[in-house]
Amino acid sequence: MGRRRRVAALLAVLALVALAVGAFFVVRGRTVTGAATTLVLPPPRGLAIGLDEENANLLGADGGGPAFAPWRERLDAMSPTFVRLDVVWSKLQPAADVAPDWNAQQSGCLRDAPPCAAYPGLRGQLRALAARQRADPGRFLGYVVFFGAPPWATVPRHGCVPSGAGPTALALSEAGRRAYGRLAAGVLRVAREEGADLRYWSAWNEPNQPAFLSPQRAACRVDASPLSPGAYAALVRELRAALDEAPGDQRLALGETAAYDTPRPTALSTVEFVDGLPQDVVCASNVWAQHAYVGTQGIGPVADLAGDPGSAGSAALLTAVERALDRRGCGERKRVWITETGVGGPKPGGARHTDPAALRGQCRAMAAALAAWYRAPRVDVAFQYTFREDDSYPVGLVDTGLTRAYPTYDLWRAWGQRAFPSDEAPPLPSDCR
Numbered sequence: 001m002g003r004r005r006r007v008a009a010l011l012a013v014l015a016l017v018a019l020a021v022g023a024f025f026v027v028r029g030r031t032v033t034g035a036a037t038t039l040v041l042p043p044p045r046g047l048a049i050g051l052d053e054e055n056a057n058l059l060g061a062d063g064g065g066p067a068f069a070p071w072r073e074r075l076d077a078m079s080p081t082f083v084r085l086d087v088v089w090s091k092l093q094p095a096a097d098v099a100p101d102w103n104a105q106q107s108g109c110l111r112d113a114p115p116c117a118a119y120p121g122l123r124g125q126l127r128a129l130a131a132r133q134r135a136d137p138g139r140f141l142g143y144v145v146f147f148g149a150p151p152w153a154t155v156p157r158h159g160c161v162p163s164g165a166g167p168t169a170l171a172l173s174e175a176g177r178r179a180y181g182r183l184a185a186g187v188l189r190v191a192r193e194e195g196a197d198l199r200y201w202s203a204w205n206e207p208n209q210p211a212f213l214s215p216q217r218a219a220c221r222v223d224a225s226p227l228s229p230g231a232y233a234a235l236v237r238e239l240r241a242a243l244d245e246a247p248g249d250q251r252l253a254l255g256e257t258a259a260y261d262t263p264r265p266t267a268l269s270t271v272e273f274v275d276g277l278p279q280d281v282v283c284a285s286n287v288w289a290q291h292a293y294v295g296t297q298g299i300g301p302v303a304d305l306a307g308d309p310g311s312a313g314s315a316a317l318l319t320a321v322e323r324a325l326d327r328r329g330c331g332e333r334k335r336v337w338i339t340e341t342g343v344g345g346p347k348p349g350g351a352r353h354t355d356p357a358a359l360r361g362q363c364r365a366m367a368a369a370l371a372a373w374y375r376a377p378r379v380d381v382a383f384q385y386t387f388r389e390d391d392s393y394p395v396g397l398v399d400t401g402l403t404r405a406y407p408t409y410d411l412w413r414a415w416g417q418r419a420f421p422s423d424e425a426p427p428l429p430s431d432c433r
Contacts, residue, residue: 046422047374049415050082050143050383051075052340056119057108058387059083060128061135064108067115071402074409075387076132078416083129083140084339084383085198086205087187088148089180090168092122096152100183102190110388110400123190130196142198143339143383144187145256146180146235147205147212153179159215159227162266169214171231181238188246202253202289202339203239207232208268209258220265228268229276236281252285256339259292261317270317274324283330287337287380290321293395294343294369296361315372322378338373338382342366342395343408352394354406363407363432370415374425381421384412407431 057064058075092100102123109116119125132140151167153176161170172180184201191198206212207228217224236254243250260269270290274282292314318336325334343366344352353359373379389396397409410429418426 045377046420047370047379047415047425048081048381048421049078049412050084050337050339050381051078051080051387051412052084052086052383052385053387054086054125055108055110055388056106056124056128057117059125059132059140061131063119063128064115064117067402068108068117071388071398074398074405074413076136078387078409078413079136079139080384080416081139081141081421082143082200082381082383083132084143084145084385085125085129087122087144087146087183089146089153089183090148090150093179093183094150096150096179100186102186110390111392113391113400115402122187123194126191126194126196126198130191130194133197134195141200142191142196143200143202143253144198145202145205145339146184146239149176149180152176157214160210160217160220160224160266161214162210162220165210165214169211171213171215171227172234177234177238180235181242184239184242185246188243188248188250192248199249200251200253200287201239201243202256203235204232205256206258206291207235207256208260208270208273210266216267217265222263222265224265226268226272226276229273229278232273233278233281236284240284251287253287253289253337253339254282254285254334256289257291257321259290259314259317261320271320271324274321274328277328279328282325282328286330286332286334288321288325288334289337289339290318291340292317292338292369293341294365296343296346296358296365314369318376318379333378336376336379338379340385341369341382342385343369344393344395354399359407360432363411363429366408367411367428367432370411371425 053059053075057068058072060072064072091104092102102121104121105118106121106124107116108118129140129142148168149170149172153172154167154170155173157170188198204213208216210216213228213231216228217226236252240252243252257270257273258267260267263269263272268276322334322336343362344350370382373382384397386396388398388402389400391400397412398405407429411432414426414429
């Protein structure tokens, strides 16, 4: 093998190693100069797998008794590169004069549905995550996202706040913003105490969705001034400062946006949200996090987080988002992470049919979406929401009662068990055909 080929082969292996440890989204076309040659390594391609699951009995190495043990093994077999950790601030710190309770006992039920097995709150989740990371190095890397502001940390209702937006959806006050920074620093401190690697951080869940951040606009009209980009920008700056002050290698992801393809009176489209961000914020990271759920109507993936009629194809949405990000001129083309996806009924979040034909159709629709993102030049990872089915948003991989796995579980496991994200897409599992 000639020198050029040997160097190229070595660089390719190093790039794949970077993929395996979750650093692939920052690896760009890399120039390597030697005594005899200069090579340019192209950006890595492929699709890594992430998972959103909050139950420590499913994430950890033990706990929960016999009701959880076989399902914990199934989750482990998925071997996701990332685990998304939802930090619900209002549950951790309901009062301003009381410190966050990292050990607040959780029932382990799904809402009120059994099986149940208690665990010590966020600390228990981080302890379970650390155990998984030790057992499977380079996998189960933590990705943190915040939401649910406690009412004491928010501003009074103003502008366009829909009646369905609860008190935890309101924008933060100045004092609340400072408390949010302390909260982020506290989460990182507890993670270090438990030995969990929380590498990637997102400031707020669905900041263009009024149920998570309100007001979106000054008035409930499509032409009214957007307000949510400014409120979100303050969170990003606070989170960035907290992470910069802490030791270690923590990285930001921007967006986490709901897949609104057009402006609404009460919500911003994803493109509109990108356009409204201050320049320092939109350029604060090279990763944009986007939600894109899958429906079984028609062909291919469908993105519609709000349950509104008129779903938009995710390919068209992602193209529009990428173009909007490129227009901001941050100097490099951002990578895209699909940080929430899943498939259930004909419309995302709607009733889920569980007869064999319906489950097979769901699996095939999810497979089409994963294959499309695998081929997409700028999409690096897709996160399944959730492992255990949330009966209020039924797109999980196993049922709420932990009695059966859906065909989509076998599909996600096949994707997760590839050695590298750049490995070829797996064949359809038998139950999907």
